[in-house]
Amino acid sequence: MVDSTGVAKENPLLNTSLENRVVDSLKPFKRFKAEGVSAVVGEYVVLDSDIDKSYLEFQQNGVSTDDITRCELLGKLMEDKLYLHQAKIDSIMVTDAELNPQVDQLVQYMIGQLGSEEKVVDYYRKDNLLQLKEELRDAKRDLELANRMQARVVENVEVTPEEVRVFFFAIPEDERPVFSAEVEVAQIVVEPKITEASKQAVIDRLNEFRADIVENGASFATKAVLYSKDGAAGKGGLLPSMRRGDPYAKEFKDVAFSLLEGEVSEPFETEFGFHILKVDKIRGQEIDVRHIILFPELSESTINEAKERVEKIRTSIINDSISFGDAARLYSDELTTRNNGGQLTNPQTLDTRLDLTKMDPTLSAQVYNLKEGEVSKIFIDQDRTGKKTFKFLTVSKRYDEHPADFVKDYEKIKELALRQKQITTIEKWQDKHIKNTYVNVNEDYQDCDFASDWVKKIK
Structure with a gap:
């Protein structure tokens, strides 16, 4: 197999055993070779197994492959290699700091699916997790470079009002x-x-956990599984490997990188809740961190106070004492949204129109039958941290389904x-660079x- 530069290397996203299991489900194609070279673009190679992998990715994402031919997939893969080839010529860069969070997230997903780091390493036939991460990072770098090259091709493309007019009126009326x-929606949150x-x-509760861990040798991971209130609890509080440039809360990074x-x-405290954390491993500029997060409980009196306040606000709006x-x-x-x-x-x-068919289901259910200017009932909303708020909405403007x-x-x-x-x-860019590329x-x-x-x- 070859890596993204055409050098012999195993494909990090599809091992041989997995490939063998999916071959029978793929569309037949004449003279199929399990690991043959389908095409070369510049210094980059497209393998038959890369086409197989594309089919597999569609299937894993629930996309039907019944009408997708191997020719179409090969064409798309060659386009990606052409972008990659030109990105290298144009010196477009993607840093490890940008890719590491994505790779860590993917590895954590794999661990969650297979049960342990050892099983992931064995499944992908690597010597260790670091080797797998390096190859995944290379694959993601290729994808990001191709995306950036394509974005550069169209970054200065604009349309004039006359071009918009010509485009629209060239469409037959019955085909527009x-x-x-759509609706424009405003909200008030208490x-x-x-x-x-x-x-x-x-x-105090977190201090109890810390004392038991530090003084009595209790397991941080076990405490996280039993008490932490986020999705990492099932992994013993383990988070994706961190670097200083990663998108964690500033307070969290400051604490993490101050520890031995x-x-x-x-x-x-961060905006998400209250934490304690433990540094499992330091590898140069990268660290492995576990954390336990808890959220303050709301008293019945503060909940009732908020409920009374939001009801008074809504009543004032309905009575026309104040505008929404x-x-x-x-x-x-x-x-x-307040300002x-x-x-x-x-x-x-980034505009104010929201497509009713694509809105969050909770939000859509509240406004679907509202008329313009009508105010919804008060409902309780809950974010991913479990924080609850009282909320009500109004439809500022409604746009019914209509021909363009x-x-x-x-x-x-x-x-x-x-x-x-x-x-x-x-298309023009591709035609030009295909002619100038091997x-x-x-x-x-x-x-x-x-x-x-x-x-x-080549004809």
Whole structure:
């Protein structure tokens, strides 16, 4: 097998035993070779097993492969190698610090699936976990380099208003897209206040754990399994390996990198809760950390106080004593939306329209039948840390499902026009660089009807 640079190396994402198990489920193709070379692009090689792996990834993600041919997958893999080849020429870089969190997350997922580090290493036929991580890092680096190269190709592509107009009116009227129903939604959030006594109770509990671990030799991992309140509890509190540039809370990193190997921290607070942590291993700039996280309990009195407060706010809005936007600015505890009158933003488009078919189900259920200006009932929301808040919503504006309208839907039509221009730009870029890059397609795939002209240059 070969690695991303064409040097002989085992494929880190598909070992031989796994490959053998999936071959029978894949589409037949003439003259199939278990580990044959399908194509070469520049200095990069595409193997038959890479095509098998692509099928497997689709299947694992629940995507039907019935209508996907080996030719299509090979074409996509060659496109990726072309981007990778040009990224190297253009000196595009991806650092280990950017990749390490992704690799660690993937390894932790593998451990969760197979049960232990030893089983993961054995399954992927590596000498140790570090070797597996290195090869996974190489594979992810190739993927990220290809993505960045493609992004560079289209980064300066723009569309003018005239191009948008021409694009839209070139579509036959009966073929124009139909846009789903959308809403603009605002919210008011009231959080029950956590008392100092509740905070101190959590700190005291964590100090008890720490004393038992430090003074009596109790197992940190066992304490985490029994008492920690996050998803890492099942792994004994073990988190993905950390570096200073990783996206952890600043307070968490400050404590973690101040400890010696085997040392257990004092209790400390982050925006997520209260923690103690233990450094299991220090490997240069990388450390393995376990933590226990607890959340302060809310008293019945603070919950009732918050409930009364949110009910008064809602009543004032319904009685027209105050507008929803002004009430949000004055009383909402949700900082990211409060200054905008509670207005929610679509995280994909960054505008205020939310597609009802793609919204969070909890949110959609609250606003689905609301009319414009109507206020929802109060409901309890809970985030991933278990923190509960009282919330109610209003629909600022509703857009029913409708055929595309050039004036009303200009921004969406502009996005479609831009996407089409980007596709055209990418096709032209590919045609140009295919001609200037060494490409060799195995004879088994010579008859493929590729979207790009991969075969022409060797005829």
